[in-house]
Amino acid sequence: MSKVKVAVIGSGNIGTDLMIKVLRRSDVLEMGAMVGIDPDSDGLARARRLGVPTTDRGVDGLIALPGFDEIAIVFDATSARAHVANAAKLAPYGKKLVDLTPAAIGPYVVPLVNLDQHLADDVANVNMVTCGGQATIPMVHAIARVTPVPYAEIVASIASRSAGPGTRANIDEFTETTAHAIEAVGGAGRGKAVIVLNPAEPPLIMRDTVLCLIGDADHDAIRASVAEMAASVAEYVPGYRLKQEVQFTPVPEGEPVHTLLPDGAGPVVTKVTVFLEVEGAADYLPAYAGNLDIMTSAAVRVAERIVTDTVRAPAEVAS
Template identity: 75%
Template sequence: MIKVIRHSKHLEMGAMVGIDPASDGLARAARLKVPTTHEGVEGLMAMPGFSDIKIIFDATSAKAHVDNHAKLAPLGKRLIDLTPAAIGPFVVPAVNLDEHIDAPNVNMVTCGGQATIPIVAAVSRVVPVAYAEIVASIASRSAGPGTRANIDEFTETTSHAIQTVANAERGKAVIILNPAEPPLIMRDTVFCLVEAEDVATHERIRSSVAKMVGDVAAYVPGYRLKQAVQIDPIPEDQPVHTLLASGSKSRPTHRVSVFLEVEGAAHYLPAYAGNLDIMTSAGLQVAERIAQQEESPR
């Protein structure tokens, strides 16, 4: 809501929907003169301005989104799914923003996916990625009931998107809820196994990653490399064949390691909640592009 009000060029707030009448978010929306309902999707559908709403962001849970999609999609509403339900195609703005712009329901993967899939894609644009593994570490305090209920969906959805969006032969995702106090900023680690023995290829990988980090930071200002990209030879006594996809003919020679940090914009949530900021920022990018396309004559 706050990102739309402060930064959007093509969107305006139509309503803020919740299920808790005592929600601070709904109270904030009311103070900003945004129409609200605490009766969920049914309450939204009953609101006077519902017919004018074209795009709906769903930040509930994977299970709830299935139900919300069933109710809203037949009414012609465009859904931007911020849960790992994965009903619609995966969209990561820095990688494939325009490929699914006409889809009625687009899935924003997960916070870990939004942070790491661009990096795997950057590597795969230079050399095939035989295996990609991502580890997303977020502050436990930034993980609400929806996130905690969707841990399994997080790993499955992110792993699948690493393969389908970033073109890795096999993908694996891990999420860590870090209980440290004070809460730590989101950290993401990306490991890619590649066949790249020459130094020139290493430099192309580093350049591709640097460009991609800049592309993501254009809509998530707190997104940054924590240290230089590392490319190391795989020791002969550390076989990696067990990590490769079944039947893979790849023979990786090097491991690419990328370490990221995602600091939130602190528009409403604390700066340590970079996991939530990158999701809302990515979702806003997609909505802006959809709205821009609707405004432009075809």
């Protein structure tokens, strides 16, 4: 069965890792173009060596490429501001957009939580939230499907070396987008997100901490739900794992947790803490860059499902 062609906009760390994953690991996607604005970028140089069509003229150059009409899906791995312009330029051409920036023009998508819903709605532009969101929102959801979560807070710690210019330029958008998605996708009543660029040498693997406040609940059911979710994420991100057992800590009497809760929230009696580690596949940057791996692996999973559910399937039915 023929593969479906995709383009990657952004020749930095995320875009280059994404290109390599499509080339090495996907049975349904084929690189149709690698797009950048710096002709000397390593991503464009690698694409040329690998025989992938390239342009250093951004989206305008992509639209002008001879094979543009054959490209069905466009990944955008630039920046939040750039994606707004890119999406506007691509809108007339009917491409499916997978947005790896915090722009969030389209709905947030975390594959194991809400992808089916957005595929059914045939959404044209889906947003991959952030690396921290892809790592932690499945855990918030895993807890929320057992018991209400009035408040959830995540801390994503990534190696400073793995954060390129686009990531650094989007720190504010990272925290805002992730916090909103913790609520909208994860199911928390209120969400908060923090990102830490860890300068340690040698670089440390991505670590994530998820803290949820809950009322009375079945702790064993939460443990089982979290373990099941971790195993499911690891199916497409093999380096994703629980760092230790889920922790349950009573909320001390008198602790002012009510200041964190949304209006109308019930009483909370327990802090649930989940510790995660994400080791990268080292497709581009070394294994410490799990933040690249969780984001690009999730994006590939989404694009593959777009192909099988909304691009290829209708054509097969028609034939």
